[in-house]
Amino acid sequence: xxxxxxxxxxxxxxxxxxxxxxxxxxxxxxxxxxxxxxxxxxxxxxxxxxxxxxxxxxxxxxxxxxxxxxxxxxxxxxxxxxxxxxxxxxxxxxxxxxxxxxxxxxxxxxxxxxxxxxxxxxxxxxxxxxxxxxxxxxxxxxxxxxxxxxxxxxxxxxxxxxxxxxxxxxxxxxxxxxxxxxxxxxxxxxxxxxxxxxxxxxxxxxxxxxxxxxxxxxxxxxxxxxxxxxxxxxxxxxxxxxxxxxxxxxxxxxxxxxxxxxxxxxxxxxxxxxxxxxxxxxxxxxxxxxxxxxxxxxxxxxxxxxxxxxxxxxxxxxxxxxxxxxxxxxxxx
Amino acid sequence: xxxxxxxxxxxxxxxxxxxxxxxxxxxxxxxxxxxxxxxxxxxxxxxxxxxxxxxxxxxxxxxxxxxxxxxxxxxxxxxxxxxxxxxxxxxxxxxxxxxxxxxxxxxxxxxxxxxxxxxxxxxxxxxxxxxxxxxxxxxxxxxxxxxxxxxxxxxxxxxxxxxxxxxxxxxxxxxxxxxxxxxxxxxxxxxxxxxxxxxxxxxxxxxxxxxxxxxxxxxxxxxxxxxxxxxxxxxxxxxxxxxxxxxxxxxxxxxxxxxxxxxxxxxxxxxxxxxxxx
Numbered sequence: 299x300x301x302x303x304x305x306x307x308x309x310x311x312x313x314x315x316x317x318x319x320x321x322x323x324x325x326x327x328x329x330x331x332x333x334x335x336x337x338x339x340x341x342x343x344x345x346x347x348x349x350x351x352x353x354x355x356x357x358x359x360x361x362x363x364x365x366x367x368x369x370x371x372x373x374x375x376x377x378x379x380x381x382x383x384x385x386x387x388x389x390x391x392x393x394x395x396x397x398x399x400x401x402x403x404x405x406x407x408x409x410x411x412x413x414x415x416x417x418x419x420x421x422x423x424x425x426x427x428x429x430x431x432x433x434x435x436x437x438x439x440x441x442x443x444x445x446x447x448x449x450x451x452x453x454x455x456x457x458x459x460x461x462x463x464x465x466x467x468x469x470x471x472x473x474x475x476x477x478x479x480x481x482x483x484x485x486x487x488x489x490x491x492x493x494x495x496x497x498x499x500x501x502x503x504x505x506x507x508x509x510x511x512x513x514x515x516x517x518x519x520x521x522x523x524x525x526x527x528x529x530x531x532x533x534x535x536x537x538x539x540x541x542x543x544x545x546x547x548x549x550x551x552x553x554x555x556x557x558x559x560x561x562x563x564x565x566x567x568x569x570x571x572x573x574x575x576x577x578x579x580x581x582x583x584x585x586x587x588x589x590x591x592x593x594x595x596x597x598x599x600x601x602x603x604x605x606x607x608x609x610x611x612x613x614x615x616x617x618x619x620x621x622x623x624x625x626x627x628x629x630x631x
Numbered sequence: 632x633x634x635x636x637x638x639x640x641x642x643x644x645x646x647x648x649x650x651x652x653x654x655x656x657x658x659x660x661x662x663x664x665x666x667x668x669x670x671x672x673x674x675x676x677x678x679x680x681x682x683x684x685x686x687x688x689x690x691x692x693x694x695x696x697x698x699x700x701x702x703x704x705x706x707x708x709x710x711x712x713x714x715x716x717x718x719x720x721x722x723x724x725x726x727x728x729x730x731x732x733x734x735x736x737x738x739x740x741x742x743x744x745x746x747x748x749x750x751x752x753x754x755x756x757x758x759x760x761x762x763x764x765x766x767x768x769x770x771x772x773x774x775x776x777x778x779x780x781x782x783x784x785x786x787x788x789x790x791x792x793x794x795x796x797x798x799x800x801x802x803x804x805x806x807x808x809x810x811x812x813x814x815x816x817x818x819x820x821x822x823x824x825x826x827x828x829x830x831x832x833x834x835x836x837x838x839x840x841x842x843x844x845x846x847x848x849x850x851x852x853x854x855x856x857x858x859x860x861x862x863x864x865x866x867x868x869x870x871x872x873x874x875x876x877x878x879x880x881x882x883x884x885x886x887x888x889x890x891x892x893x894x895x896x897x898x899x900x901x902x903x904x905x906x907x908x909x
Contacts, residue, residue: 347808348808349804349807349808370807371804371807371808372807372808372809372810372811372812373810374808376808377808378804378805378808380801380804380805382801384801384802384804384805385802385805386802386805386806386819386820386823387802387824388823388824397806397809397811397819398809398810398811401806401809401810401811401812401815401819402810446805449805449809450808450809452809453809453810
């Protein structure tokens, strides 16, 4: 089910959390809301969930064309997974997962056996078979995360919303769970919107990345497009390491170039039309990628990355002169 | 002194401080408590039992239980409502409300009692209207309950607010997104998370409700066998030089206090077990 957000505005007192946000989340997609803290991404997610409401008269939220702007969270049919999972700690895993079904009015509530079957089905789906009788505190972080997911899915939500789904996990579990979630999403095909501040996570996991900053959307697009064709200085800076180099042509608008896009040649091969001269200031060659810090003639510093092979071919050392060619550089004028 | 830690004082200082603590505890807590029971039984258990079973004493016990029985549930409800409002919502005047809850702790109970006399007494603001409608508040049960409710108001709320503050609203929000309605959220999520704190608050509230003297003394009118609670009855007996009877009733109150402390420890013990691993 697609999500359509139209000119949503949200203020908390005098603070503007969301400034005229419009966004289309295609049916069945896995979309990332990516931004630094304070960018408004979590507020947007909570408005989609119905846990927060946009300023009166400001805009609309639609699920598959149906206006849900004023429908409270409980009737919206969203599955929401909280950053710290918010499991009911006094209930067992099975009771947690069954919660959304057991609180249904008796006319709509499934029979106890049907609830049990659904819980077991969900436990299998999130690979937690046999753990239904455990309490949340007896589970690992990754397991709790999956219980929260199963609990959210139990009500057969129209859309799935995840707030920093991997934020509270350690690095290894985070990687595993990330891969698992991508496969899981492809299996169940539920429209999913998740919030993250980790660009790597967003780029690796999502079909569509929404980059947010300062209560606005900076850019929307598939990961590769957003990475390769950033539309604003913020996006290029936020999506990975980047050099911002000033030149004489327009000192107001620097050239942005990623370290791995910096071409390095022998100083003798420099083409004065495109290349600039520099010296190797620092060299870090442990690992598969060599990292160079270069000092341009005008004193600006430039980071570059080379494969070990390229470095060996060039035979560079600290203090050597080089020519620098900025391939795929972006400029926002 | 092989494994002496940096925060450990010398043996002399340690024993001096421990000894001082024991002396103070004995002098100010254990001795008075022991004195109450010794005095109560000084003239035999017959006198003790008689003191507790005479009409005025029985009526005082009944009134105390009745006043606590009404005020404690009221304050449980008020305290829950106040804690819920203050911790789960952000609104203007929130911190003012928070200070207001503490008011009964800050104000002398006698003044609290006087305020009610001023409002509802025969010559008070609402006195003439109450008289015209034949409603008696001061020098009657309603006044005693009002005073008790006022004085014991903060106990439940004060116990719950920090607890609910630290728990946040995540679980409630999760329950809401899963379709639970207000009452279900409270019943299935909020209440189980605060039950031990709530019980603790109720116990403290009850202990104070039964033992309250100042505010109740002002509004009760000391009508023997009618508006005397147990603490007031103790005072009356004492003033009439019936020391053994006075101490017998005091012993009963002390026993209630000890019982409360025992239950309180039990609650702490149980909640400690349930909280493990969280």
